[in-house]
Amino acid sequence: MKFLHTADWQIGRQYERFGPEDGPALAEARLAAVERIAKLAVAENVDAVLVAGDVFDAQTVSDRTVRRLFNATEEFAGPWIMIPGNHDAALAESVWTRARRLHAVPDQVVLGLDPEPLLFPAQGFAVLPAPLTQRHTYGDLTAWFDTAKTPPDLVRIGLAHGSVEGILMEGIDSPNPIAQDRASRAQLDYLALGDWHGTRQINVRTWYSGTPEQDRFKDNGAGQVLLVELAQPGAEPVVTPVATGQYPWLQWQQALLVPSDLDQFIQRLEQLGQPSVLQLELSGQLDLSGDQRLRDALNQAEARHRGLLYDASALRLYPTEDDIAELHADGYVGEVIAELRERQDGDEGEMAREALAILARLLLDRKSPGEKS
Amino acid sequence: MKLQRLRVEQVRQFRQPLQIADFSPGINLFSGPNESGKSTLVRAIRATFFERYRSSGVKDMLPWGDTSAAPQVELEFEHKGQRWQLAKRFLKQHRCDLNIDGQTFSGEEAEEKIADLLGFQFSGRGASRAEHWGIPGLLWIEQGQGQEIREAVQFAGDHLQSALGETLGEIASSGGDELIQAVDKMRSAFLTKTGRPTGEYKDVEDKLLSLQSGLQELDERVAHYQSQVDRLSELRSQHFKDESERPWEKLRRQQQEAQQRFEDVTKLNEQQSRDKHALVTCQEHIALVSDQLRAFQKIADDLREREQATLQAQEQLQLLRERETPIDSALQQAQSRYDAAREIEKKSRQQGQRQMLMREQEKLTEQQLKLNDNVVRARQLQTELQRYQQEQAACRIDGSALARLRAQEATLRELQIRQKSTATRVKFELEPGATIQLDKRPLEGAGEALLLHQATVDIAGMGRLQIIPGGDDVAELARNLEQAEEQVASLLDELQVDSLAAAEQRAERFQQLEATIGNHRKLLLSHAPQGVESLVTELNSIQAEIQTVQDRLLELPPLAADLPAPDLAEEQLEAAHRALKQTEEDAQQYARALAAAEQQARHAAEEYQRMQSQQSDPQREQRERAGGQRLVELRAEAASLTANIEARQKTIDEAHPEILQQDIKRYGDSATQLENTFRARLDALARLEAELETLGAQGLEEERARSAAELEALIRRHGEMKRLAGGATLLLDLLQEKRQQLTRQLQAPLQRHLNRYLQLLFPQASLEVDELLMPGRLVRNRGQGAEAGEFEALSFGAREQMGLISRLAYADLLKEADKPTLIILDDALVHSDEQRLVQMKRILFDAGQRHQILLFTCHPEKWLDMGVPIRELASLSAESPS
Known part of the structure; x- marks a missing residue:
């Protein structure tokens, strides 16, 4: 049999920090990713799509968001098997109960809200779900897999959301622990896990698929789903990551120490073909023309990419003698420039840098009409 | 610049030429009373420089009443080793000639040369005005204008600043001020003058706050939602537990058991109360029978007592009777x-x-x-x-008549005496025997006769002598006497006495009798007060x-x-x-006691009789026996009842009926409580589900996430603006600071000159100079520390002094810049007190070492100590060559 393993869709997550234009687009990208998964499922002719929790980013997403998510699954006739994660735990009242109340859950979607085996004899597999029914649990919800009975002719797949003990120490959303050897102890053919946003293999039969659309600046193989093939019960799974992400999230730290550093950086920025979400941390020093070039490059990048955040607080502006001469900053204005340059390393360095930048711009503006004439 | 010669002609009172040719290079003092021409000289100098020679606006210079005159002024001065000669004629055949070391100029060219040299402008049209005067306007102080310096400095500003050196001018030319304006404008887009956010920055900040509070509210709502979800889950699990266990049913069973037990006890209680009632009845019967038996016993006892009493009464009676006879x-x-x-x-x-x-x-x-x-x-x-x-009645006399009599008698006697004294006295000594007759009355021997009337003396034989007393008085007196005698006689007659003495005697007797009668009356009263x-x-x-x-x-x-x-x-x-x-009472008492004793003896005997008959009734004995029997029976019954009651009470007590009642209530209430809770929970569940449905549909967390992201963006935007605002503020401050620093540096020479003079007037004081070189704040050291005051706020006198000091400092500054300096003071420092004037004179003298100063005064006595002669205008004009 063949199925897609995905997780951590985090539908409803907001990206307004990237501004009113990029924010909604990034939110939209997550739904688009689900649609692409549906297309992929059809294209690969899989038997099922397993979603290992955190389908929704929160319990109280809007009704519209709930409906749109399930609509996005339409293209693949199913079954889609979803379990709740820590973000969308199956509480007494949850996004799931609401979805049901709204009659938004389509027939092709099967919700694993209770720890009971789900049997799909037609497709030849059984799913043991380990839904989170509280926001945080400290017991291993997959423990019941060990003793769960499933027909021997069906492929036995575990579906859970949490952190595998002893392996993933950082960047984990919740403490919901999962035993590292659960797959072998519960004689699972495959254990599909969610919570970790990057693709990661724990052992032969245990995988984190990662989120299909990247949502953080962490280069850990996010933006994929796993295509899992199992010849028969007991066979070793063949796992193939398939890229589904639309926008890579990139975090660059760049020190601009010599003029060629800036050239390289601008070149690298220009060569980034795919629209991305960028976070830049700049340090080092620039002269006035370099500063101007950097600003131009950043403005261009901002227009081309889906999101751009940059932190230049560690960047110093050092006008050269030529710069100053160029600016005709004689007399006390020249003194001011010199003082501001020095103050950049003081307590209010950022302020001084800003002041210096303002002054340089004003002087340049004043100069430019003269140059043109 | 040193003025060497001045000649005026046809100018106001100097119709004839006046020439002053011996100006000293330092201080020149000119004195003269009012209207002696001081101001005319000043006007002439000013006009020569400031007024165009073609100007018709100088008619005030004309000599009085002479419109045909042509005012003419010639000036000669030395500057930078060159000799300048300037001659101007106004109004008629006007002309202007300038000779600089042999080089001649005329007309407007000459005027421009002069203006360039001194640093002023000509007026485009009409008379010259203050704004044209430049440096001379500053250094030539008109009468009463010493304290006004602001305008003069302003009009001389360019010249002063250029004197301060080229650098100050560069501040403006390099665009620093423009830059400051630009930064200020930029900053004002973010911040107000006082540094508060404004415009978009303020909007962002406000929105930031509102978003923060909105986010907080959303957080609270989310937290509320989550707690409600938890509550739902808890309520549900309680509900399912109750539904499966139904705990109130067990309680209902317990309630019924308690009820049954309580009813059993109630029955026992009823039995108990019946038995207790029977016991009471039984005990009442026992008491009744006992009373009957005791009554029988009492009759026997009473009979014995009566017998005894009868005997005693008899004995008593006998004793009493024995006492009858003695009593x-x-x-x-x-x-x-x-x-x-x-x-x-x-x-x-x-x-x-x-x-x-x-x-x-x-x-x-x-x-x-x-x-x-x-x-x-x-x-x-x-x-x-x-x-x-x-007797008294007989000698009664009228008292008032008596008094009149006494008076009349006295009058009579007086009259008689007067008659005797005035009467003609006839003394005679007759020869024995000779007789003469006086008024037919013979006289013999010697004697004397008084003649009151005309008398006739008959001398026998001889005839008769007619003697007539002299004077009217005698006759009058005789008539009065006669009248008095008549009155006396009439009174005596009225009183019925013959003389006054007799009348007096009667009156005295009457008095004696009056006293005697009084005594007798008193005596009579003592013997018979009410009469005899x-x-x-x-x-x-x-x-x-x-x-x-x-x-x-x-x-x-x-x-x-x-x-x-x-x-x-x-x-x-x-x-x-x-x-x-006492004896009678004793007898009566005895009688009563006796009667009582007899009565008692009788009564006792009767009672005894009655009892004896009762005692001997045959039915009585039978009834007494029956009573005894009944008492035994009743006592047995009571004992049995008591035992039953005690035993049953123990059972009742052990059952604790009141506690049983409480149990019934407790179990019942608890069951009701649980049922109510169950129902209430069902309601709460329904409500909670409905609420959560509504809340869930609001997409709270999604909204919260959007708000949070928006807030993040806004915080970033705010940070950028804050940085920009801060940068602009920093830049502006720094630019202004540097500019000010530079300005101060450039002003240092002026400051130095100012301080040199100021120290003489106020030790350790300093006068600030602003950017426009105007005198500003004066800081003085006065007793308790520094005291600061703006120039404009100083007193008139102090402003005048500061004004002069400032002008002298400007002059020093100009001098250093090789600019001409001529200082003209028309009646300066008139508002300074003695002490200040002393200091100001030191200052002026000091300035006079470097500058030529023309000082005009109408108080020459104040300026005696300037080391130079005081020239009187009057003598000058007299000396002048015609």
């Missing part, structure tokens, strides 16, 4: 003793009465005798009184009383001896009476 005899004795005492008492009382009557008779007799005497005496006095009264008749009546009544007493004595028995006194007799009677009374 009777005691009563008789007492009676006879009382009678005897009463007889004695009567007699004794009569004896006493007799004695009293006899004493009264004696007293009355005595009174009778005394009254008798009084009557006799009174009658005698009465008789005498009558006699005296008759009343005395007689009194006497008669006493005699009657005596008669009565005598009659009563006759009625009383004769005197007897050995009778006790009436008091004693009365006392004895009283004692006898008391004894009798």
Whole structure:
């Protein structure tokens, strides 16, 4: 049999920090990713799509968001098997109960809200779900897999959301622990896990698929789903990551120490073909023309990419003698420039840098009409 | 620049030429009274420089009443080793000639040269005005304008600044000020003057706050939602538990059990109360029977008691009867003793009465005798009184007539005396025997006759002498005398006396009698106050009383001896009476006691009889036996009942019926409570589900996430703006600071000059100079530390002084820049006090070492110590060559 393993869709997550234009687009990208998964499922002719929790980013997403998510699954006739994660735990009242109340859950979607085996004899597999029914649990919800009975002719797949003990120490959303050897102890053919946003293999039969659309600046193989093939019960799974992400999230730290550093950086920025979400941390020093070039490059990048955040607080502006001469900053204005340059390393360095930048711009503006004439 | 010669002609009062050719290079003092031409000279100098030679605006320079004149001024001065000669003629044949070391200029060219040199402008049209005056406007102080410096500095500003050096000018030319303006404008897009956010920055900040609070609210709502979800989950699990366990049913069963047990106990209680009632009845019967038995016993006891009582009563009666005879005899004795005492008492009382009557008779007799005497005496006095009264009536005399008589007599005597003295005295000594007749009355021997009237002396034989007394008085006197005599005679007649002496005697007798009558009346009053008749009546009544007493004595028995006194007799009677009374009471008491004893004896005997008959009733014994039997039976029944009650009470107590009741209530209430809780929970669940449905549909967390992301973006935007605003502020501050620093540096020379002068006036003071080189704040050291004041706020005098100091400093500055400096002071420092003036003169003198100063004054005495001669205008004009 063949199925897609995905997780951590985090539908409803907001990206307004990237501004009113990029924010909604990034939110939209997550739904688009689900649609692409549906297309992929059809294209690969899989038997099922397993979603290992955190389908929704929160319990109280809007009704519209709930409906749109399930609509996005339409293209693949199913079954889609979803379990709740820590973000969308199956509480007494949850996004799931609401979805049901709204009659938004389509027939092709099967919700694993209770720890009971789900049997799909037609497709030849059984799913043991380990839904989170509280926001945080400290017991291993997959423990019941060990003793769960499933027909021997069906492929036995575990579906859970949490952190595998002893392996993933950082960047984990919740403490919901999962035993590292659960797959072998519960004689699972495959254990599909969610919570970790990057693709990661724990052992032969245990995988984190990662989120299909990247949502953080962490280069850990996010933006994929796993295509899992199992010849028969007991066979070793063949796992193939398939890229589904639309926008890579990139975090660059760049020190601009010599003029060629800036050239390289601008070149690298220009060569980034795919629209991305960028976070830049700049340090080092620039002269006035370099500063101007950097600003131009950043403005261009901002227009081309889906999101751009940059932190230049560690960047110093050092006008050269030529710069100053160029600016005709004689007399006390020249003194001011010199003082501001020095103050950049003081307590209010950022302020001084800003002041210096303002002054340089004003002087340049004043100069430019003269140059043109 | 040093002025060397000045010549004026046809200028106001200097119609004739006036020339001053010996200006000293330092201070030049000119004095003169008002209107002597000081201001005219100043005007002439100013006009020569400031007014265009073609100007028609100088008509004030014309000599008075002479419109055809042409005012003319010539000036000669030295500057930078060159000799400048300037001559101007106004209004008529106007012209201007300038000669600089042999180089000649004329007309407007000459004027421009001069303006360039001194640093002023000409007016485009009309008379020159202050704004054209430049440096001279600053250094040439007009009368009364010393304190006004602001405008002058402003109009000389460019020249002063250029004197400060080229650098100050560069500040503006390099665009620093423009830059400051640009930064200020940029900053004002973010911040107000006071540094508060404005415009978009403020909007962002406000929105930030509102988003933060919105986010907080959303957080709270999310937290509320989540807690409600938890609550739902908890309620649901409780609900399912209750639904499966139904705990209230167990409680209901327990309630029923308790109810059953309580009913059992209730029945026991009823039985108990019935038995208790029976026991009470039984005990009442026991008491009744016991009483009957005790009553039988009592009758026997009473009979014995009665018998005893009867015997005692008889005995008592017997004892009493034995006392009867002695009591009777005691009563008789007492009676006879009382009678005897009463007889004695009567007699004794009569004896006493007799004695009293006899004493009264004696007293009355005595009174009778005394009254008798009084009557006799009174009658005698009465008789005498009558006699005296008759006599007095006889010698009564009219008092006033007597007084008139006395007076008339006196008058008469006086008249007689006067007559004797005035009468013609006829002394005669006749020969014995010779006789003459005077008025037919013979005279013999020697003697004297007084002639009051015309008299005739007949001398026998000889004829007759007619003697006529002289004067009218004699006749008048005689007539008065006659009149007086008549009156005396008439009075005597009226008084019926023959002389005054007789009248006096009668009057005296009347007085004596008056006194005697008074005495007699007093005596009579003492003997018979109410008159004699009343005395007689009194006497008669006493005699009657005596008669009565005598009659009563006759009625009383004769005197007897050995009778006790009436008091004693009365006392004895009283004692006898008391004894009798006591005895009678004793007798009565005895009689009563006897009667009582007899009654008691009778009663006791009857009672005894009655009881005896009762005791001997045959039915009584039978009833007594039956009673005894019944008592035994009743006692057995009571014992049995008591035992039953005790046993049953124990059972009841052990069951704790009140606790059972509480149990019933407790179990019942608990069950109800649980049922209510269950139902309430069902309601709460329904409500909670509905609420969560509504809340869930709001997409709270999605909204929160959007808000949070928006907030993040806004915080970033705010940070950028804050940085930009901060940068602009920093830049602006720094630019201004640097600019100010530079300005201060450039102003240093001026400051130095200022301080040099200022120290002389106010030690350790400093005068600030602003960017435009205007004097600003004056900081002085005065007693308790520094005191600062703006220039404009200083007193008039101080402003004048500061103004002059500033001008001298400007002059120094100009001098250093090789600019011409000529200082003209028209009546300066008139508002300075003595002490300040001393200092200001030191300052002026100091300035005079470097500059030429023309000082005009109308108080030459104040300027004697300037080390230069004071030139009087009057003498100057006299000396001047015509």
